[in-house]
Amino acid sequence: xxxxxxxxxYYGRSHILQGVNLEIQEGEIVSLLGRNGVGRSxxxxxxxxxVVPQGTxxxxxxxxxxxxxxxxxxxxxxxxxxxxxxxxxxxxxxxxQLGQKNAKQKGRWSFEDMYEMFPILYERSNLRAGLLSxxxxxxxxxxxxxMGDPDLVMIDEPTEGLAPNxxxxxxxxxxxxxxxxxxxxxxxQKLTIALKIANRLYVMxxxxxxxEGTPQEFQDNPEVRKEWLEV
Numbered sequence: 001x002x003x004x005x006x007x008x009x010y011y012g013r014s015h016i017l018q019g020v021n022l023e024i025q026e027g028e029i030v031s032l033l034g035r036n037g038v039g040r041s042x043x044x045x046x047x048x049x050x051v052v053p054q055g056t057x058x059x060x061x062x063x064x065x066x067x068x069x070x071x072x073x074x075x076x077x078x079x080x081x082x083x084x085x086x087x088x089x090x091x092x093x094x095x096x097q098l099g100q101k102n103a104k105q106k107g108r109w110s111f112e113d114m115y116e117m118f119p120i121l122y123e124r125s126n127l128r129a130g131l132l133s134x135x136x137x138x139x140x141x142x143x144x145x146x147m148g149d150p151d152l153v154m155i156d157e158p159t160e161g162l163a164p165n166x167x168x169x170x171x172x173x174x175x176x177x178x179x180x181x182x183x184x185x186x187x188x189q190k191l192t193i194a195l196k197i198a199n200r201l202y203v204m205x206x207x208x209x210x211x212e213g214t215p216q217e218f219q220d221n222p223e224v225r226k227e228w229l230e231v
Contacts, residue, residue, distance in 0.1 A: 001026045001183050002047070002077075002152055007055040009039075009046045016042045018207040019055075024152065029174065029184040031194035033229060034204035040187045041082060043204070044154045047185075048072055048079045059152070074101065078150030082157040082187075084137045086144075088130025092121055095129050095140055099147030107149030108180050114143040117173055135162045142173065152183040159190055171197060191229070195219070203228050 002024040009017040016039050024030045032040050046053040049069040057065040064072055073079070087095055096111060115122035118139045124132060129140060138158060145153060155174065159167045171193055177184055178197075188194045194201060195215040203211035203218070205228045211218065218224060 001028075001060060002185075003056070003058040004043075004047065005056040005058075007043065007046055007053055007057065009042055009051050009053055011042075011051075016207050017046060017053075020204075020207070020209055022202050022209060022212075024183045024185055026151075026183055027178055027181045028199045029178050029186060029197055031186045031188055031198035031201040032204065033188070033191070033194060033201055035229065035231070038204045039207040040204055041156050044079060044081075044156055044185065044187060047154065048077065050079075073148065073150075076149075076151040078145040078148055078153035080142050080145050080153065080155040080158060082160065084134070084141050086129045086132075086137050086140055088128065090129055091126050092129055092132070092140060093125045095144050096121075096147050099144035101148050107147070108182070109143075109146045109149060111147075114147070117176070118143065118169060135166045138162065139166070139169070142170070146177070150182065152185070153177060154185040154187075156187045157189065158186075159188065159193065167193070191225075 004020060004022045007017050007020040020043055034040050042051055045051040047057055049067050049072045053065045055065060056063055059075060059077060064075060096114060120136055121139060121143065132140065142158060158170045174184060175197055198215055200214055201218055202209050203224060210228055211224045
């Protein structure tokens with residue numbers, strides 16, 4: 001579904017991504033692990049067209065590298081950023097409505113699905129999104145992305161700063177996303193979540209992929225965890 005080859009990206013003169021290679025199959029959850037600052041978020045942004053990419057980004061067989069973000073979104077890739085992009089002056093419901101590509105076309109997700117998974121959003125549906133807590137804004141960002149009915153969704157640090165009960169809700173949502181045959185690229189710090197729900201994982205270090213394998217293969221290589229993940 002997604003094939004990334006020799007992906008490079010820069011911030012000014014800083015060479016952030018240095019030949020990243022990864023792939024995601026249909027319905028697969030892939031975790032992207034690594035310390036802060038190694039390029040995980042930049043990888044998502046380069047795929048999404050929010051950072052200028054150099055290299056090949058093939059989605060459904062088509063090279064999308066360099067396309068604008070809105071064009072990539074319309075091709076079926078969703079992106080949930082770490083910094084919770086919401087429209088604070090609009091209500092929760094209006095934010096969800098903005099996520100729809102076509103309000104007349106029924107997708108895999110409905111408002112009822114969102115409210116069933118996150119009842120707090122139903123309770124806050126007529127409240128301005130800017131008044132939500134950080135955790136509630138994160139839930140809203142994820143739900144708004146799903147309302148666009150993507151076939152692949154990249155989720156950046158979805159449990160960052162969330163209370164334990166909300167972490168469990170997010171974990172269940174990611175599992176439900178995959179159950180609906182939607183592929184997931186998950187950037188996550190919590191190893192317990194990443195290892196439990198991922199089919200495969202990549203570890204990044206210094207802008208490169210330094211390990212690729214299954215959760216079990218990762219656990220069988222403690223030196224990878226020690227060198228590239230532990231502080």
